[in-house]
Amino acid sequence: MLLRLPGVYRPQADSYLLAQALRSERLGPGTRVLDLCSGTGVLSAQAAEAGAEDITAVDIGRRALMNTRMNLWLRGTRVRVARGDLTAPVRDEQFDLVVSNPPYVPAASDHVPARGAARAWDAGLNGRSLLDRICVEVPEILSSRGVLLLLQSALADVGKTHVMLEEQGLEVEVVRTEEIPFGPVTTSRRDMLRRRGLIEDGQDRERLVVLRAGRPGRAQHD
Numbered sequence: 657m658l659l660r661l662p663g664v665y666r667p668q669a670d671s672y673l674l675a676q677a678l679r680s681e682r683l684g685p686g687t688r689v690l691d692l693c694s695g696t697g698v699l700s701a702q703a704a705e706a707g708a709e710d711i712t713a714v715d716i717g718r719r720a721l722m723n724t725r726m727n728l729w730l731r732g733t734r735v736r737v738a739r740g741d742l743t744a745p746v747r748d749e750q751f752d753l754v755v756s757n758p759p760y761v762p763a764a765s766d767h768v769p770a771r772g773a774a775r776a777w778d779a780g781l782n783g784r785s786l787l788d789r790i791c792v793e794v795p796e797i798l799s800s801r802g803v804l805l806l807l808q809s810a811l812a813d814v815g816k817t818h819v820m821l822e823e824q825g826l827e828v829e830v831v832r833t834e835e836i837p838f839g840p841v842t843t844s845r846r847d848m849l850r851r852r853g854l855i856e857d858g859q860d861r862e863r864l865v866v867l868r869a870g871r872p873g874r875a876q877h878d
């Protein structure tokens with residue numbers, strides 16, 4: 657059972673695709689896991705179920721972190737929560753697994769909302785306002801055997817994520833994809849996305865992708 661407080665992102669296809677990828681990782685009590693952009697904590701909960709005991713969750717929203725704490729408490733697992741902007745609260749630490757489902761939906765402007773529900777999905781004109789930062793910031797907090805599992809939509813340029821992570825010295829592969837119908841937010845933006853050439857005429861589906869990036873020679877996944 658997963659509780660969700662009002663205003664916190666409801667776990668959906670993207671959360672579950674990333675959870676699937678997480679289940680293929682070998683986690684143990686000593687694996688240091690970071691759930692970056694935790695929302696309800698659905699991925700922290702998945703990590704706990706997979707055997708992790710050293711879990712940190714970061715979100716910019718107070719309520720999201722309260723929600724994460726509640727859901728892990730219900731499972732009898734401790735989670736350390738840290739409120740802040742992406743990796744800022746954990747900048748001096750190292751993690752063996754960073755899992756992130758950040759905002760990635762292309763928006764009407766580059767203004768990133770400071771509050772409200774849209775903060776969970778709006779990510780600037782090209783959908784990359786957080787993705788670009790993750791590609792640069794996360795490699796700095798990965799341990800020598802560290803792995804990043806990152807979810808995004810193909811609408812936000814998967815190729816750029818791939819190249820940016822490789823530029824940081826990581827090996828990158830796509831480990832999960834799923835095509836899903838546009839949700840309400842993307843549907844309401846179809847005209848804008850088509851005008852910008854991000855989707856084709858009549859397109860009503862998008863591809864979700866999980867990228868796995870790690871240091872060369874890192875631990876294997878199943």
Ligand SMILES: C[S@@+](CC[C@H](N)C(=O)[O-])C[C@H]1O[C@@H](n2cnc3c(N)ncnc32)[C@H](O)[C@@H]1O
Pocket residue numbers: 665666667668670671692693694695696697698699714715716717720740741742757758759775776777786
């Ligand atoms: C798409 S939701 C994902 C939630 C959850 N991980 C899941 O998969 O269901 C994105 C989350 O990112 C958080 N967020 C947005 N901007 C952030 C930032 N700059 N730093 C940290 N968290 C942020 C939002 O509050 C929201 O909880």
